[in-house]
Amino acid sequence: MTTQVPSNASVHVVMIAIGGATCCGKTTLAKQLRKCLPDSIMIHQDDFFPPNQDNLPYNEELKEYDWDNAATAIDWPKFVASLEHVKRTGRLPDGHTSWDNCNDVKEISASDDVLNKWRNAFLGTEENYAKSTGKKLVWIVVEGFLLFWHQAIVDLLDARIFLRAPRDIIKERRLNRPVYYPAEGLDEAWVTYPAYWDQLVYPAYVRAHNDLFEAGDIEHGKLSGKIQGLLLLEPVEVDMSQMVDAICQHVLRAANEVM
Numbered sequence: 001m002t003t004q005v006p007s008n009a010s011v012h013v014v015m016i017a018i019g020g021a022t023c024c025g026k027t028t029l030a031k032q033l034r035k036c037l038p039d040s041i042m043i044h045q046d047d048f049f050p051p052n053q054d055n056l057p058y059n060e061e062l063k064e065y066d067w068d069n070a071a072t073a074i075d076w077p078k079f080v081a082s083l084e085h086v087k088r089t090g091r092l093p094d095g096h097t098s099w100d101n102c103n104d105v106k107e108i109s110a111s112d113d114v115l116n117k118w119r120n121a122f123l124g125t126e127e128n129y130a131k132s133t134g135k136k137l138v139w140i141v142v143e144g145f146l147l148f149w150h151q152a153i154v155d156l157l158d159a160r161i162f163l164r165a166p167r168d169i170i171k172e173r174r175l176n177r178p179v180y181y182p183a184e185g186l187d188e189a190w191v192t193y194p195a196y197w198d199q200l201v202y203p204a205y206v207r208a209h210n211d212l213f214e215a216g217d218i219e220h221g222k223l224s225g226k227i228q229g230l231l232l233l234e235p236v237e238v239d240m241s242q243m244v245d246a247i248c249q250h251v252l253r254a255a256n257e258v259m
Contacts, residue, residue, distance in 0.1 A: 011090035014255045015140045019147035020163035023173035025235045030143040036118035037139040045144020048079040068204035080152045090138035110244040118248040149208045159254035160230045
């Protein structure tokens with residue numbers, strides 16, 4: 001379903017962000033959403049890890065570089081520039097590559113009824129928009145673990161979704177993830193171990209997101225309102241069809257506000 005529009009096409013881009021902690025279900029939900037979007041492109045924030053560990057903080061106790069510290073976990077200039085390019089053109093930058101095929105993501109599908117309902121709804125939206133404006137509507141789905149930390153990224157987003165899952169569940173998933181490829185150019189794969197999670201991964205997640213929640217309660221708190229229009233979903237409490245239904249309502253409402 002990834003569609004690169006012609007470079008000379010007149011387009012309007014709707015950029016959708018699905019953020020949240022590692023292993024909370026972002027990629028799975030993003031791929032389900034794309035089944036509903038007639039013309040869409042997916043961008044994985046993990047593809048913008050720094051190319052090497054030279055500028056990463058080093059944890060002396062663990063003897064490990066910290067790949068989760070928000071300020072250094074992403075090549076921010078490259079990520080911002082790439083999203084700005086996509087927002088402007090509806091096309092991925094030349095030379096963009098993805099590591100998504102290296103990561104094992106369990107397929108959990110919404111019902112056919114839900115997918116077909118929203119596929120038809122978005123197709124109708126695209127057709128009506130093209131008739132009224134002469135422009136092609138392009139949907140960009142961005143998924144990642146630090147989508148609401150950098151203001152320049154937040155400003156590019158039209159629909160904002162945050163997935164929250166309990167700490168013990170995401171820890172178990174992360175520790176049991178078979179292989180994780182942190183960046184292009186690194187010559188070995190690795191897996192997370194408990195001390196790395198406890199001392200680096202989860203504390204970094206809390207630091208990067210506690211201001212999104214009242215009283216900094218990232219586990220149970222209500223949204224603080226810092227990110228305007230942010231939809232909070234808790235995947236362990238609803239099934240995939242319910243999540244897809246909720247997210248599609250949110251995306252269509254947000255799209256209508258910016259079209």
